[in-house]
Amino acid sequence: MPEPQIQIHNLTKTYRVPVRPEGLRASLGSLFRPAYNDVEAVVDVSFDVAAGARVGLIGPNGAGKTTTLKVLSGLLHPTSGQVRVAGFLPWERQPEYLRRISMVMGNKSQMLWDIPPLDSFRVLGEVYGVPPARFRRTLDELVALLDMEELLTKPVRNLSLGERMKCELTASLLYRPQVLFLDEPTLGLDVSMQLRLRRFLKEYNQHSGVTVLLTSHYMADVLALCPRVVLIHRGRVLYDGELNELARQLAPFKQLRLSLQVEKCNGAMPIPDGVEVIEQDRASLTLRVPRAEAPALTARLLQTLPVADLTIEDPPIEAVIDQIYSGAGA
Amino acid sequence: MKTRAGWALIRGLWLSWLQYRSFFFLLAFGWMIPPLIYLLVWSTAAGEGTIGGLSRGAFVAYYLVLILVNQVTYSQTNWTVGDLIRYGQMNRVLLRPLPPVYDALASEFAGKVVFLAFDLPVVALLALILRPELEWTWANGLAFLPALVLAWGLRFLWGYWLALLAFWATRADALLALQDALVFLLAGQVAPVALLPGFLQTLAKILPFRYMVAFPVEILTGQLDLAGMQTGFAFQAGWLSVAAGLYLLLWRAGLRRYTAVGG
Numbered sequence: 001m002p003e004p005q006i007q008i009h010n011l012t013k014t015y016r017v018p019v020r021p022e023g024l025r026a027s028l029g030s031l032f033r034p035a036y037n038d039v040e041a042v043v044d045v046s047f048d049v050a051a052g053a054r055v056g057l058i059g060p061n062g063a064g065k066t067t068t069l070k071v072l073s074g075l076l077h078p079t080s081g082q083v084r085v086a087g088f089l090p091w092e093r094q095p096e097y098l099r100r101i102s103m104v105m106g107n108k109s110q111m112l113w114d115i116p117p118l119d120s121f122r123v124l125g126e127v128y129g130v131p132p133a134r135f136r137r138t139l140d141e142l143v144a145l146l147d148m149e150e151l152l153t154k155p156v157r158n159l160s161l162g163e164r165m166k167c168e169l170t171a172s173l174l175y176r177p178q179v180l181f182l183d184e185p186t187l188g189l190d191v192s193m194q195l196r197l198r199r200f201l202k203e204y205n206q207h208s209g210v211t212v213l214l215t216s217h218y219m220a221d222v223l224a225l226c227p228r229v230v231l232i233h234r235g236r237v238l239y240d241g242e243l244n245e246l247a248r249q250l251a252p253f254k255q256l257r258l259s260l261q262v263e264k265c266n267g268a269m270p271i272p273d274g275v276e277v278i279e280q281d282r283a284s285l286t287l288r289v290p291r292a293e294a295p296a297l298t299a300r301l302l303q304t305l306p307v308a309d310l311t312i313e314d315p316p317i318e319a320v321i322d323q324i325y326s327g328a329g330a
Numbered sequence: 331m332k333t334r335a336g337w338a339l340i341r342g343l344w345l346s347w348l349q350y351r352s353f354f355f356l357l358a359f360g361w362m363i364p365p366l367i368y369l370l371v372w373s374t375a376a377g378e379g380t381i382g383g384l385s386r387g388a389f390v391a392y393y394l395v396l397i398l399v400n401q402v403t404y405s406q407t408n409w410t411v412g413d414l415i416r417y418g419q420m421n422r423v424l425l426r427p428l429p430p431v432y433d434a435l436a437s438e439f440a441g442k443v444v445f446l447a448f449d450l451p452v453v454a455l456l457a458l459i460l461r462p463e464l465e466w467t468w469a470n471g472l473a474f475l476p477a478l479v480l481a482w483g484l485r486f487l488w489g490y491w492l493a494l495l496a497f498w499a500t501r502a503d504a505l506l507a508l509q510d511a512l513v514f515l516l517a518g519q520v521a522p523v524a525l526l527p528g529f530l531q532t533l534a535k536i537l538p539f540r541y542m543v544a545f546p547v548e549i550l551t552g553q554l555d556l557a558g559m560q561t562g563f564a565f566q567a568g569w570l571s572v573a574a575g576l577y578l579l580l581w582r583a584g585l586r587r588y589t590a591v592g593g
Contacts, residue, residue, distance in 0.1 A: 077589040095427035114349040126338030
């Protein structure tokens with residue numbers, strides 16, 4: 001079995017953050033005796049990613065996703081732990097390494113603002129030492145995949161956010177990196193542009209074999225793109241596996257949807273203990289029940305309520321994630 | 331390969347700057363104004379006589395050369411280093427397979443060409459109107475060139491290490507304004523260093539600022555004898571090594587801090 005392309009072993013990153021007390025007097029004091037807090041951004045994180053895989057790194061704001069990506073791309077030095085990407089130690093930032101990886105940040109641009117993308121691409125091609133013939137070929141291919149021929153000659157500042165993201169992706173793939181880190185690539189994009197980019201990333205990954213590690217707050221991104229997710233919460237890995245399995249493992253609930261026979265409803269609807277009502281109207285009920293007690297509670301509900309139809313399902317992935325983020329599942 | 335990459339960076343900057351060329355010409359014009367004012371003040375004061383051995387025509391020559399040297403040595407790049415660090419844009423630079431100093435050098439070179447494209451015709455026109463008197467010697471001309479290159483290196487690196495303090499302090503570029511003020515006072519702009527009062531003159535000759543602008547100008551306009559040049563070169567090289575040392579030290583320490591704290 002080949003060695004994984006990304007290997008992370010017990011990665012810990014602690015930031016030292018200066019504490020600024022309130023008030024002028026205390027602020028002056030802190031000039032002479034600065035106080036610091038240690039903030040653990042990532043604690044003991046371990047996972048591997050095989051070459052050519054697409055993995056989603058998910059978690060709430062401040063979970064440690066971006067910190068992890070920054071360590072992997074060589075922008076941050078870890079506090080402890082071992083990390084290897086494509087056989088390199090990222091933070092040594094050897095040119096050979098930097099030519100193999102690419103980092104796209106949804107909120108930072110690598111395009112030159114005032115000139116058309118084509119000119120920026122040419123500069124990047126030279127910076128990465130791409131031979132002219134290969135540069136042309138790669139650019140043509142990316143432009144066709146992203147359908148952005150008409151953007152090439154407009155100044156970047158005149159492009160929409162979505163058009164700019166197409167340019168960012170092209171810029172980041174021009175030199176055919178082996179590993180692509182994407183930090184919130186669909187941030188702020190409209191639904192159809194999100195769909196386009198997802199389709200592009202999937203297609204590109206399948207035919208080029210680039211390894212994709214992406215963070216996103218949009219579950220749709222992750223659902224569409226990543227067969228595997230790593231869920232980070234408060235700097236620790238809570239889950240690593242298939243997205244569909246996540247609900248089963250981390251949400252100790254099932255969701256029951258009941259359609260009721262309206263004519264038999266006489267107002268009172270006895271709901272057993274341990275059952276949480278999520279939605280209710282005259283003709284239907286959506287309930288959340290503890291996973292283990294689902295069969296027993298369902299049986300009781302069937303006896304006490306005029307049920308016309310019933311479905312039992314895992315809660316939607318967003319609801320599971322929300323529970324974990326807000327602490328209920330952790 | 332690296333040369334091609336550097337050249338590509340320069341071309342990219344030129345393309346960007348072409349979008350707001352008037353801004354650069356206004357900048358260049360702004361930098362020209364203070365020496366121009368002192369040119370008029372001193373050449374008028376000299377009248378038909380001399381001040382400190384300098385005639386009206388000699389003052390004109392001195393300040394016209396100074397305008398060009400000031401432009402060539404001024405490092406506009408340093409003003410952007412702090413922003414790169416503060417706004418996390420350093421990430422983009424660090425992720426490229428090129429030493430980050432390439433970006434700074436490309437910007438310096440691109441800038442010189444643009445500014446000189448404006449300055450050279452203006453200075454030539456002023457020379458036609460104001461009739462400078464310059465005693466050209468090959469020896470002075472030959473000594474001028476290395477002094478000019480070293481002056482640029484010193485001014486660039488001195489500003490760069492000050493700008494790198496942005497790794498630790500938020501508004502380190504205030505120090506760049508201080509550097510500009512000291513250059514204005516001690517590097518031959520307010521008055522040629524030879525005309526400064528005793529204490530200031532000694533200070534000017536010891537501190538690095540004279541060697542950023544005034545020194546090459548004094549060489550070309552024949553104000554220095556051989557001993558003066560030798561001492562000057564020694565000071566210039568010495569300060570340049572100090573600036574280079576501080577730059578390396580702060581860059582390494584700063585980068586260590588940046589990669590510990592994150593941009």
